[in-house]
Amino acid sequence: MSGPEDVMFSPAVKAEQARLGSRESFEDRDWQTEITDDLRQFLAAIDTFFFATASADGRPYVQHRGGPAGFLKPIGSHMLAFADFAGNRQYITLGHLKENDRAHIFIPHFATQQRLKLWGRARVVEDDAELMERLVDPSYKAKPQRAIAFRIEAWDINCRQHIVARYSEAEIAPAVNQLTQRIKELEEEVARLKAAP
Incomplete structure (x- = not known):
């Protein structure tokens, strides 16, 4: 029976790790398979991720997924x-999942310079009103068509190297509001000083 490491690293990957000298750092590591409180908190903040699937013959496809914070x-x-x-109506992901349920979720979080990688198996869920009610934010103006369920086989958060910090409008709004308030206060102070005898 294979474990999380075998899901993440195929024999060819392990051979390359051994050849290039990194294999030992991955052996006997406690790879995550369950959703932890830290993972739950991380997911509550994200509003974008990349979802990878492959056809039965191994042709890969990566699709961007976006929504309100915490939609995964x-x-x-x-x-x-x-x-x-609803999207571009190509349905590549849906077709792939009909013939190959292996999938991968990659989440770069630019504000914290973290990347989360999840390996697992996915399936399309249609006509499940109860599940859709749990997943859909009524204030988000997009038309949900179905759900995709993803069973985690392994996950890892790893290095920040080469992730350039970027911030969404929502992430920088508090700082901008604080600066705007301070500018207003200073402008009022300048006006008072100019008006003083």
């Missing part, structure tokens, strides 16, 4: 799900 939701100790919103 834990629905069990090993399960995540998200609403699949």
